Amino acid sequence: MLAAIKICDTALMGVADRANDMEPSDELHKIRLAVGSVLTEIDQQLISPTLRRHPELLPDAEEMKLR
Structure with a gap:
């Protein structure tokens, strides 16, 4: 579950990062x-x-920077 959440987190942050270069403020x-x-x-x-x-699972979540 944590691995799937990390993938989602990374994808969403990628959307925000790409928008930074393309969208008005x-x-x-x-x-x-x-x-x-x-x-x-x-x-x-x-x-x-x-x-x-x-x-x-807390150490795993921390390692994945989900905490």
Whole structure:
């Protein structure tokens, strides 16, 4: 699960990075807010509850920079 989340995190950050070079500042702001919102929801709804139930996964999450 953590590996799949890391792939998603990387892909979303890539979208935000590519938008940086292509979009005007107002659109860039919207894209960054959207990416941040998605990543926040993934953390609140998936990562955090999983780590509470399985604290032994915390070192892996930290290594993947998901924590």
